[in-house]
Amino acid sequence: MLRPALRPPMRPPMRGANAPREGVGGIPFASILALNPEVAFSAAQSGSCFQERTGAGATTPSNADEAVGSLKNWGTKGGFVVAPTDAARPILRASGSLRYLEGDGADDVMTGALAALRGVAGWTIVAGVRNDGSTASARNVLFITSGAGNTRAGLFYAAVNGGTALAGRRASADGAATVTGAAHAGTDYVATGIGDYTNTDAFLRANGVQEGSNTSWLTSGVSDNDAGSVQIFAGIGPAGFLAGRLYSLLIFGSVLSPSDLALAELWTAQQMGITI
Amino acid sequence: MAMDHSLTMIVPVSDVAAANAYAVAMNWGPIFSVDLSPNGQLPVTHKGCHQFQTAEFVATLDAAKASAEPALAALDSVFIHGEASQSPLFETVLQSSEIEAVLGTKLAVYYPPQEV
Numbered sequence: 001m002l003r004p005a006l007r008p009p010m011r012p013p014m015r016g017a018n019a020p021r022e023g024v025g026g027i028p029f030a031s032i033l034a035l036n037p038e039v040a041f042s043a044a045q046s047g048s049c050f051q052e053r054t055g056a057g058a059t060t061p062s063n064a065d066e067a068v069g070s071l072k073n074w075g076t077k078g079g080f081v082v083a084p085t086d087a088a089r090p091i092l093r094a095s096g097s098l099r100y101l102e103g104d105g106a107d108d109v110m111t112g113a114l115a116a117l118r119g120v121a122g123w124t125i126v127a128g129v130r131n132d133g134s135t136a137s138a139r140n141v142l143f144i145t146s147g148a149g150n151t152r153a154g155l156f157y158a159a160v161n162g163g164t165a166l167a168g169r170r171a172s173a174d175g176a177a178t179v180t181g182a183a184h185a186g187t188d189y190v191a192t193g194i195g196d197y198t199n200t201d202a203f204l205r206a207n208g209v210q211e212g213s214n215t216s217w218l219t220s221g222v223s224d225n226d227a228g229s230v231q232i233f234a235g236i237g238p239a240g241f242l243a244g245r246l247y248s249l250l251i252f253g254s255v256l257s258p259s260d261l262a263l264a265e266l267w268t269a270q271q272m273g274i275t276i
Numbered sequence: 277m278a279m280d281h282s283l284t285m286i287v288p289v290s291d292v293a294a295a296n297a298y299a300v301a302m303n304w305g306p307i308f309s310v311d312l313s314p315n316g317q318l319p320v321t322h323k324g325c326h327q328f329q330t331a332e333f334v335a336t337l338d339a340a341k342a343s344a345e346p347a348l349a350a351l352d353s354v355f356i357h358g359e360a361s362q363s364p365l366f367e368t369v370l371q372s373s374e375i376e377a378v379l380g381t382k383l384a385v386y387y388p389p390q391e392v
Binding site for chain 2: 151237
């Protein structure tokens, strides 16, 4: 049972020219980056969103109500996720000091060959998300995959139960395993998925509270290197497009300690202006 | 400029190749990618796309569709709907009487079973 401390220890903020400017007050983004996430997306951080679909070559920042063709990864894997066409670009929206990417639920998707979750014994995914679309079909927030049958982690609203689901496998030879949780349609919330290959456990959490588990998750060991592309707003196909919001997304190549998990979840809640 | 207009474009599957060729020529990419049918099941009868655009872009596209320019012939069968809204309206538009009047049927997205 994961029971994070109520007041996690604060880490010193990252210093220097490469430290991103703070987008939303409270827990510094640098404190999250100090946890070494492989992937860290934040719509609120200055320098994250660009209109062109050219990744590192993109130069035009996206302002509120403008399309996002490239989204910077502040995590250790670096790089960008990009939209395949202009029509597939989500829109950067503003609500007060908050920022989020809005997916249209039709064809918006962003992908990047970030080589995520390779050779790891577990992972933690924390997303600030909202599903505004139907729950009668799969609505995908995140897929780390190289194609059907080779997904390491998928976080989505599942058609089978209308709720949130976490699915994946450790290696391409494994079958997929799933954890399901409650529906959170039309609501900003912190969605957390944890895959622990060492203990073959998986957990799904909402707003810092566990709501699903699978204690016979996958096989023990470390993940292989067959997948690793990161895709947001859609699943394999791409299909199952998310109509909704993505404020932030953190992908760690480890099972976070309770205190670090609480820090990541609280920071994510902060990005949405909610209290957990 | 604010992309605060919801733009939906739909074309019968028989015209998808021409419509996408035109879209590529316009540097949009092959954007007619969403599978549609009257009941959300196979077979797919239409393909569509959705994006948020500026009011000026939507007006320009409407004017282009209404023109007699031969290069725009592929757009003759395209359903275009622009609405001043930031909210995702794609599924709402598919079920509207407006689309039924133009295409003869309401539509729904075909979602294949989610694979992992």
